[in-house]
Amino acid sequence: MPEKLLNTKLATKEYRTLSQIKGPLVFVERVADVAYDEMVQIIDPDGNPRVGRVLEIDGDMAIIQMFLGTEGLDISRTGVRFSGDVVRLKVSPSMLGRILNGMGEPIDGGPDIVPEKLEDINGSPINPAVRNEPKEFIQTGVSTIDGLNSLARGQKLPIFSGSGLPGNELAAQIASQARVLSDEKKGDEPFAVVFAAIGITHRESSFFIEHFRSSGALDRTVVFLNHADDPTIERIMTPRAALTTAEYLAYTHDLHVLVILTDMTNYCEALRELSVAREELPGRRGYPGYMYSDLASLYERAGRIKGKKGSVTQLILLSMPDDDITHPIPDLTGYITEGQIVLGRGLHQKGVFPPVDVLPSLSRLMKEAIGKGHTREDHQSVADQIYSFYAEGRELEKLVAIIGEASLTEQDQRILNFSKRFEQEFINQGTENRSIEQTLALAWELLSMFPKEYLKRIPEDMIEKYYKG
Amino acid sequence: MQPGRKFILKVKVMEAVSKECGIINRISGPVVGVSGLEEVRLHDMVWVGDAKLVGEVIRMSGTQATIQVYEETSGLKIGEPIWGTGHPLIAHLGPGLMGQIFDGLQRPLNKLAEVEGNFLQRGVSENSLSQDKKWQFTPLVKEGDHVQAGNILGEVPETQSIMHRILVPPNLTGRIVEVKAGDLTIAEPIVIIEDDQRKINTINMEQIWPVRTPRPYKRRLDLAEPLVTGKRVIDMFFPIPKGGSAIIPGGFGTGKTVIQQSLARWSDVDVVVYVGCGERGNEMAEVLMELPELEDRVKGIPLINRTVLIANTSNMPVAAREASIYLGITIAEYYRDMGYDVLMLADSTSRWGEALREVSGRLEEIPGEEGYPAYLSSRLAEFYERAGHVDCLGNGEDKPYAGHREGSVSLVGAVSPPGGDFSDPITQSSMRITGVFWALDYELSRKRHFPAINWIKSFSLVDLSRWFGDNIEEDFPKLVQEAKSILGRENELLQVVQLIGQEALSDMEREILNISKLLREDFLQQSSIQDIDAFSSLEKSYWMLKVILEYHKKTQEALAAGIELNAITNLPVLQRIARMKEIDVEKAVPELKRLIGKIDDDLTSLISNWETENA
Numbered sequence A: 001m002p003e004k005l006l007n008t009k010l011a012t013k014e015y016r017t018l019s020q021i022k023g024p025l026v027f028v029e030r031v032a033d034v035a036y037d038e039m040v041q042i043i044d045p046d047g048n049p050r051v052g053r054v055l056e057i058d059g060d061m062a063i064i065q066m067f068l069g070t071e072g073l074d075i076s077r078t079g080v081r082f083s084g085d086v087v088r089l090k091v092s093p094s095m096l097g098r099i100l101n102g103m104g105e106p107i108d109g110g111p112d113i114v115p116e117k118l119e120d121i122n123g124s125p126i127n128p129a130v131r132n133e134p135k136e137f138i139q140t141g142v143s144t145i146d147g148l149n150s151l152a153r154g155q156k157l158p159i160f161s162g163s164g165l166p167g168n169e170l171a172a173q174i175a176s177q178a179r180v181l182s183d184e185k186k187g188d189e190p191f192a193v194v195f196a197a198i199g200i201t202h203r204e205s206s207f208f209i210e211h212f213r214s215s216g217a218l219d220r221t222v223v224f225l226n227h228a229d230d231p232t233i234e235r236i237m238t239p240r241a242a243l244t245t246a247e248y249l250a251y252t253h254d255l256h257v258l259v260i261l262t263d264m265t266n267y268c269e270a271l272r273e274l275s276v277a278r279e280e281l282p283g284r285r286g287y288p289g290y291m292y293s294d295l296a297s298l299y300e301r302a303g304r305i306k307g308k309k310g311s312v313t314q315l316i317l318l319s320m321p322d323d324d325i326t327h328p329i330p331d332l333t334g335y336i337t338e339g340q341i342v343l344g345r346g347l348h349q350k351g352v353f354p355p356v357d358v359l360p361s362l363s364r365l366m367k368e369a370i371g372k373g374h375t376r377e378d379h380q381s382v383a384d385q386i387y388s389f390y391a392e393g394r395e396l397e398k399l400v401a402i403i404g405e406a407s408l409t410e411q412d413q414r415i416l417n418f419s420k421r422f423e424q425e426f427i428n429q430g431t432e433n434r435s436i437e438q439t440l441a442l443a444w445e446l447l448s449m450f451p452k453e454y455l456k457r458i459p460e461d462m463i464e465k466y467y468k469g
Numbered sequence B: 001m002q003p004g005r006k007f008i009l010k011v012k013v014m015e016a017v018s019k020e021c022g023i024i025n026r027i028s029g030p031v032v033g034v035s036g037l038e039e040v041r042l043h044d045m046v047w048v049g050d051a052k053l054v055g056e057v058i059r060m061s062g063t064q065a066t067i068q069v070y071e072e073t074s075g076l077k078i079g080e081p082i083w084g085t086g087h088p089l090i091a092h093l094g095p096g097l098m099g100q101i102f103d104g105l106q107r108p109l110n111k112l113a114e115v116e117g118n119f120l121q122r123g124v125s126e127n128s129l130s131q132d133k134k135w136q137f138t139p140l141v142k143e144g145d146h147v148q149a150g151n152i153l154g155e156v157p158e159t160q161s162i163m164h165r166i167l168v169p170p171n172l173t174g175r176i177v178e179v180k181a182g183d184l185t186i187a188e189p190i191v192i193i194e195d196d197q198r199k200i201n202t203i204n205m206e207q208i209w210p211v212r213t214p215r216p217y218k219r220r221l222d223l224a225e226p227l228v229t230g231k232r233v234i235d236m237f238f239p240i241p242k243g244g245s246a247i248i249p250g251g252f253g254t255g256k257t258v259i260q261q262s263l264a265r266w267s268d269v270d271v272v273v274y275v276g277c278g279e280r281g282n283e284m285a286e287v288l289m290e291l292p293e294l295e296d297r298v299k300g301i302p303l304i305n306r307t308v309l310i311a312n313t314s315n316m317p318v319a320a321r322e323a324s325i326y327l328g329i330t331i332a333e334y335y336r337d338m339g340y341d342v343l344m345l346a347d348s349t350s351r352w353g354e355a356l357r358e359v360s361g362r363l364e365e366i367p368g369e370e371g372y373p374a375y376l377s378s379r380l381a382e383f384y385e386r387a388g389h390v391d392c393l394g395n396g397e398d399k400p401y402a403g404h405r406e407g408s409v410s411l412v413g414a415v416s417p418p419g420g421d422f423s424d425p426i427t428q429s430s431m432r433i434t435g436v437f438w439a440l441d442y443e444l445s446r447k448r449h450f451p452a453i454n455w456i457k458s459f460s461l462v463d464l465s466r467w468f469g470d471n472i473e474e475d476f477p478k479l480v481q482e483a484k485s486i487l488g489r490e491n492e493l494l495q496v497v498q499l500i501g502q503e504a505l506s507d508m509e510r511e512i513l514n515i516s517k518l519l520r521e522d523f524l525q526q527s528s529i530q531d532i533d534a535f536s537s538l539e540k541s542y543w544m545l546k547v548i549l550e551y552h553k554k555t556q557e558a559l560a561a562g563i564e565l566n567a568i569t570n571l572p573v574l575q576r577i578a579r580m581k582e583i584d585v586e587k588a589v590p591e592l593k594r595l596i597g598k599i600d601d602d603l604t605s606l607i608s609n610w611e612t613e614n615a
C-alpha cells in the first residue's frame, strides 16, 4: 500500500538484515549512515511497502517503529530502505473537503493530493516569545461553556468524557456553532476544521461526518480516519498528521483552524503498547514516563502567533477510564491543556444535556477573553457567584440526603432551589444554540432568586444594573 | 537530512579551545553514547554532531561516555563527531539580563525569533547578551586599590529599577592597574587587575559561571524578615521569609501558576527570576506581555525592569528543563551577590524531576520510588539549599567598593504531583527540605475558593512572629493564632454537622461556623483576577482580620448576654464585612478601624437594648 501523503523519496540501498520483529518494532543489523528519527520503508515479503521510523540506533543496529504494525513481516524476506529524512506529510489546501486515513492517504476515492509543501509531522516548538495570547471569545452556544468556562481562539481545551457519555455530541455541536464575537465581519472569516478520528468506531466517525455535512462545513474540513479496527500503531501518527495539516492551513493560508482530536485515550493506549514493545520501564498504570512530554508535543501545537492571521484551536476528546479523573490520561492532559470540560455521569443519568459538570470544569483563558470589550462587564463576577452558590448547593444536597431538609435555614433552602433550577435550566439546554446575552440573562434570572445582599461576588453597581427584582 | 542550521559561532568565551574528540555510537532520544572521548571531563559541555547540538557529559567509563543532549536529536547519525568545549554548562552574566526571555540554554528567544522565525530550530547559537550595546560604566575603584572577590568594581544602570554592580569575580584578589569609565560594551575590558601571583586579569562586564556550582558568599544570615507577597493567606498564615524556600504542590488547575505569577507581580523583592520549566507556552507569553504594562507598587516602574524570564516549555527538549532550573538559580545568585533580594519562581519542579527520570531510564539506572532515580532527593536538596539570606562576598570594609551588603535568594517551586496526590516522591522530598508548604486543594479550587491554599495542611516552619509583632501590631501573632484555631474548630464541628445536622449545635458553636465562613470567604479568599483585591498590604490584611475577630468577640458577648444568634447576624453591619476586600489598599486602615468602631457600637447597643427590654 503506497503512502500517498508521506514523502517517499528513498535511498536505493535495501537492507535484508532483519534480526528480530517484536510487536511494532523491527530490528535491523549492519546498517550504516542511519539517522535518528528518520523515515524508513519496509518492503514486506509480498513486495508492498510500509512506513516506519528509526527509534534508536546502537552501533550498526537500528530499531524501527512500524506505523501499520508488523503482521506478515518475516526475518529473511523483508527489505528495509532508509529515506534520509524525517517523516514528512504532503500538505496542500486541496486537502480541504477530503477524507484521509490515519496516515494521511485519501480514502474517499478522490485523486491524490498534489503537495504544495512537505512538512515534518513532528513540527517544531513555537518560540514562546512570538506567541500571542488567545483572547478572542468564541461563542459555542453552550451556556456552561460560554458563561462559565469560555473558550478562546488558539486555546486547547479537552472534553473529559466517559463511556456512554455524549462527549462526541457536545464536540460536534461546538464545532458547528462556534463563532467569534468580537469581530465586525462576524462569521465570514476564513476557517477550517481538521478532524482526527483516533481509534473510534465507524458509527462515531459517520456521526461527525454527517454533522459536518449537514452544517455545510464538510468542504472546509479535512478528515483523518483511524478506526477501532485499523492498526493501533497508526494512532501514533494520526494526531501528528492532523496537527501538521492544521499548522500549515493556519500559518501558511491564514485560516482559523479548529482541530478535533477524538479519542485521545486510544492514542495513549497505542503509546503504551509501543513502550511495552520497547521494554521500557513502565510509569503509572503502565503508561510510559514520557507520556507528559509526548502529549505536550501535540497539545502545545495550538495557539496564535504574533503577526499571523490564522490560528489553531484544539478541542480534544478523551474518555476517562472508569470515570477516574486522576487516571494518567486525563491527569496528564489536564496538566497540559488550558482547562477542561468534564462530563458528569450523575447529570447524564438525570437526563441533562449536555451533562457538563461545571465544578471540575475550567477554562484558564477565560479571564482574558471575557469582560468589557469582549463579552460583558459582569461576566466574570456572574460566573464566580454561580460557582459559589452551586458548589454550596451540591454540598447541601449531600447533607440533605443524610439528615433531611428540616434543619435547613432559609438561605440554605434558596441555594438548594437555585442548584436545581441551575441544572434543569442553565445546564440542560438541549441542542439550543444560545447567544452569550441569552446565557447571561438566564444567569441573572437565577441569581435574582437571592436577595441582593447575598450576591457577595458581584460589585454593587453591576447588581443595580442587572438584577431582576 | 534535516538541515542542521548553520552554527553561528559568536560565543567568545573559552570556546576557542573546543576540539573534535569523540564519535557517536549510540542514539536513543536525548541520550547519546560516544566513544573515543579524551580530554573531556564529567559534566563538561560538548557539541554533538554536525549540527552542533548542545550536550553535557553525564557518565564516563573509560573512553566511552554518555551525553545528555539539550536539543532535539532527530537527524543525528552514528559516526558524527563530538566536540569538547573544555568547560561545564555555564551562564553568561552581565548587564542585559533584565527584561530578557531566555530558553534553558540561555539563548535569547526574542533574538532567535528575529533570526530564525516563529519556530525554534536546533543548533543555532546566539549570544545570550548583546555584545554591541553600550552601557554606562561608573567605576567605584581606582588605580592602586587592593580588591578582593566580591568587591564592587563599578556600577551600570541596567534598567530603571536595577543598578547593576560589576563585581570582582570569586577567587580573585589583587591590585587595580587600570580602570575605564563611560560607555562600553560587555565585551570590552573595564578593569585590569594584577593578582597576588602578579598575573594580569582583564575584567569585562560579562562574566561566566558554571550553573551547577553555587556561587560563594561570606556567610549565611538568619531568616528574620518576611517576603511580603500581598496574598493574605500567605503573608498572615504561612509566610515565607526572604531567603527562604517554599513549595506549592497541587493537582492541575488548582492555581500554582496563578500564585507564582502574582508573586512575580507583587512581591517586595528587587529582582524576580521566573522559570517556566516544562509548562505552557501561552503562560510565558502572558507574563511576557503583561510585565511591561504592570508597574511596581512602590517604585511605579514597569515590572519588566526587574524580571528575567526563562522559558523551556513542555514541548521544548526535555533535557533542557534541567538546564533551565540551574540557569535560573545562577542568575538569581548573581543578583543576590550585588546585594539584592531576589525571588526565583520555578513552574514546575515536577517536570524537571520527570526529565531526570526519563534520562535515568535511558541510562538504565536502577530506578527508585515511582521510577525516579535514587539521587532525586539529593538533587532537590542541593537546589533548594541555594536559597538563603547571605552576607555577600567582598563587603564590610570602609571603602566605597566594599560597603555593607546583604542579599537573598528566595525560592518558590511549584510541584505537580500525579493525580494531585501528595505522597508523590517529588512532593515528599521537597517538603522535607523547604520550610514552607502551601498545599493546594482540589476541593477548594472546584469551589473557586482561590488561592486554594488549604489552611489545615499547609505550614510555615519559620517563625516570623517577632518581626510582625515589632513591625505591624503587637497582637499580630496572637490574632493569626486565634483565626487558625477557629478554622480548626470549624473542621471538627462540620464533622458533627455531617452526621446529625446543625440543630445539634449550640448557638455558640453555630457562631464558630459563621465566623469561619467569614474568615474563609471574606478574608482568605482573594481573587487574582479582580484587580481591586489582587494585592493586600500587611496592614490591610491585619485590619481585615481584626475586624472579623472583633465581630466574633462582640458576638460572643452578645450570645453570653442571652441574645439569639439570628438577631445578631441580621445586623446590617455584616454586609459591610463582606465588602471589606473592595476597600482600596491605601485607604484601608482608617476605614477598617472605623468599621471596628461601627461593630462595637452596633453590638453594644444591641446588647443594651436587649438588656433594657428584658430587665
Ligand SMILES: Nc1ncnc2c1ncn2[C@@H]1O[C@H](COP(=O)(O)OP(=O)(O)OP(=O)(O)O)[C@@H](O)[C@H]1O
Pocket: A334, A335, A336, A362, A363, A364, A365, B250, B251, B252, B253, B254, B255, B256, B257, B258, B259, B279, B416, B450, B451, B452, B526, B527, B528, B529
Ligand atoms: N488566585 C486566583 N484567583 C482567581 N482565579 C484563580 C486563582 N488561582 C487559580 N485561579 C483559576 O484557576 C485556573 C487554574 O490556575 P493555574 O493555571 O494557576 O493552575 P495550575 O495549578 O498552575 O495548573 P497546572 O498544574 O495544570 O499548570 C486559573 O486559570 C484561574 O481561572
Ligand SMILES: [Mg+2]
Pocket: B256, B257, B258, B279, B347
Ligand atoms: Mg500551572
